Amino acid sequence: MACIFCRKGTGFKTVEHIIPESLGNVDHVLPKGVVCDACNNYFAVKVEKPLLEMPYFINLRQRNVIRSKKRRLVPDKVLFPHPKGGWVDAWIDEQGFILRSEDTEIIELLKEGKIKSMMIPTIPEVIYPNPVVSRFLAKTALEMVAYYTFGEGPYTDDFIDQNNLHPLREYARYGIGPFWPYHQRRIYTEDDCFMNTDIQPTPYEILHEFDFLMTDLEHVYSVMVIMGVEYVIRLSSPEIDSYHQWLGANEGRSPIRRGKEYMVSKDSKKDQ
Numbered sequence: 001m002a003c004i005f006c007r008k009g010t011g012f013k014t015v016e017h018i019i020p021e022s023l024g025n026v027d028h029v030l031p032k033g034v035v036c037d038a039c040n041n042y043f044a045v046k047v048e049k050p051l052l053e054m055p056y057f058i059n060l061r062q063r064n065v066i067r068s069k070k071r072r073l074v075p076d077k078v079l080f081p082h083p084k085g086g087w088v089d090a091w092i093d094e095q096g097f098i099l100r101s102e103d104t105e106i107i108e109l110l111k112e113g114k115i116k117s118m119m120i121p122t123i124p125e126v127i128y129p130n131p132v133v134s135r136f137l138a139k140t141a142l143e144m145v146a147y148y149t150f151g152e153g154p155y156t157d158d159f160i161d162q163n164n165l166h167p168l169r170e171y172a173r174y175g176i177g178p179f180w181p182y183h184q185r186r187i188y189t190e191d192d193c194f195m196n197t198d199i200q201p202t203p204y205e206i207l208h209e210f211d212f213l214m215t216d217l218e219h220v221y222s223v224m225v226i227m228g229v230e231y232v233i234r235l236s237s238p239e240i241d242s243y244h245q246w247l248g249a250n251e252g253r254s255p256i257r258r259g260k261e262y263m264v265s266k267d268s269k270k271d272q
């Protein structure tokens with residue numbers, strides 16, 4: 001048994017979440033025996049933790065009520081516009097919001113109806129280029145290849161030894177090589193819903209989705225969308241130019257295949 005990252009590995013006690021559980025991923029999981037415990041731990045500490053602690057991702061998780069791995073809500077600053085109000089930490093859930101018990105003055109003003117509104121800021125996406133995002137995409141891309149090639153397994157040594165994936169593996173796991181460029185853009189909002197009557201009769205939200213793109217030049221790209229932001233990275237070489245060309249030739253559409261699925265507005269979800 002060998003790990004797809006270090007190609008060695010002795011301990012294989014854990015499954016590997018391709019996208020962190022703290023971003024709501026329960027579906028895309030590699031079984032035990034694919035990523036060793038040392039690599040799993042390395043990514044958790046050196047890549048996923050810095051990613052999840054970026055203001056954009058904290059804010060995204062708070063606003064969308066995405067619980068952490070331990071099922072905890074993430075607090076973030078909200079503003080109570082009142083002379084005695086101000087910015088305080090709040091935990092948002094499906095029922096409303098929770099404040100720290102120390103914020104007695106604001107809690108009293110809310111009870112008395114003297115504060116009637118709350119402002120939740122929207123922090124914009126992480127600015128390109130970002131080395132943590134790039135390493136996260138490299139790790140995710142390699143794991144998605146493994147996931148779609150083998151699923152539950154068995155994983156062959158041929159895959160692990162595939163040379164054209166070696167630079168991406170070295171970059172993801174050890175940070176070796178030049179910065180690996182990626183493409184980032186928003187393709188739908190966090191509130192947009194989708195509809196596919198083959199799956200269910202009511203609209204649904206998409207937390208994340210994934211696909212591969214092969215261009216005319218046979219360049220293979222990993223395409224991942226997290227809460228409406230599309231992230232694209234090439235598998236075998238640190239370049240993104242052929243993706244820009246592909247976008248130009250395809251009127252800027254997303255490579256994510258939709259099939260019978262189509263987008264519906266947020267309001268139509270409420271009507272259901």
Ligand SMILES: [Zn+2]
Nearest residue numbers: 003006036039
């Ligand atoms: Zn390993």
